[in-house]
Amino acid sequence: MSNTAPESRVPRGVRGGAGAWLRRAGGAAGQGRVGVRVFFVGGLISYRALFGWLSPWVFIPSLLVAPVFQILLFVYIGRSAALESDEFYVIGNGLQYASIPCVFAMTNIIAGERFQQTLGSILITPAPRLPLFVGRALPVVLNGFFVAAFGLVVGGLIVGIDVPASAYGPLALVTAVSALSCTGLGLLSAGLGLIVRETAVLSNVIFGILLVCTGANVPLDALPGWLSTAAQGLPFTHGIEAARLLADGAAFGEVARLVGSEGLIGIVYATAGYLLIRVLELHSRKHATLERA
């Protein structure tokens, strides 16, 4: 029987002082390696196993074609209402549609563990929790970025909006930060998914709130005051505003504050989501409520 734990490689004769430090350092390095492995490999495997839309038969209609039609619907409603330009709706809906992969995937990946009855097995492992849960977010962010970028490019080409080439890079960055921010909200939704039975309904409600409140289709100053104030704390609100300014020719420096706010909102939601999951994990150990919802 072999023991490959890092601390076992420290010579037994060494006691205290440098030996103890070496053991601690070795243990920390081992924990770090485990954490990195849990973060990347665990995250990727979990994503592939639990995000049920990865089949091309589902992915293409749901995440590539549908956002283009959402863009077209609002472009035409906008033309009918004579409210804003086509560019306004392409950018607003292109970015906002990232909420489908970000919120739905994040919720399904963690709450889906419960449905597949693997959550209990995961929570009895000694794996560090931060990389365990946050690692599952990385593929979601990348997918959200891809879906939003696809919608922006294809929707923009179909409708024929004019964006300066110098804005492409900054727009990509804003798209990535918005996907990150929304995935933070998705992590919070995943936490709620541990106590709410209908996760699909929860995700749809979040999608609807983001569609109405983030300025994707209705300018924030056209919303009631309390709603536009609440929108300042939602993902996409600052990202969409920044993307529109960039598409109108603003330099990145002019929107850096908005991009920073977008990222910060995502971090706050992700932290809240992680803490909620941890609290519910501890609660489930005490009260045996893991499979209850």
Added chain:
Amino acid sequence: MLRVFWIGWLFNLKNLTNSLFFVLISVLQPVIFASIAFFMFDRGDRGGGLLYAALGAGLMGIWSSTLFGSGGAIQWMRWQGTLEIAVAAPVRFLWILLPLTISTATIGLYSIVATLFWGRVFFGVPLSFVHPALFALALPVTVVSLGLLGLVLASTFVLYRQASAFSNLLEYPVWLATGLLVPLSLLPGWVEWLSWVLAPTWGMEAVRNAALGGEVWEGLGMCVLLGAVYLVLGSFFMHNFERRARQQATLSLT
């Protein structure tokens, strides 16, 4: 047959009403789209009529519940293990499926009620209908025609495992192509041709004209005509599905 239809319709209506997902599709989603339309039309330069938007968003909900309910009907039967029993029953499978698809459209009536109520309470939408009796007639006719379109969806989606993905695919395009919130005159010319074979176009025309004034009977007539065509098509596809399933043992598609 009438008894089978009535019991099936009532049972499925109660069943769907107990589903939080369907209540969401029927109530919350149309209210969200109606709110966006209210804000946009209210703020926009052309105005556009809040009642117009409320009715359009309501019919969007009827289409969504029909699409997801009917499109996934047979898939749910597969998951629940009731498909084999339903197909083997002495009653033709068509008469089991038809009340289900009509009930998925019927539950969409919640959408109309929700958007009108929401519009009235929060946006001051005037609820004065020019032809109230025709409005009361246009709604059930539209619901039945959409339910029959649902039968076509159910009988074609049955061959695909990923029926929900096709449902996702068809939601926005039909909202757009049938002029529920956007006048068809704004869309490319070929879209109008496509819209003629879709019952929501004519149902919307009938409901909207009954409420706001205009010719109602043309829309109603087209709903009846298209409903009959959908019934024939659905019956043909369903018969074909049953025959293939019996010959090749593919009923469960596993």
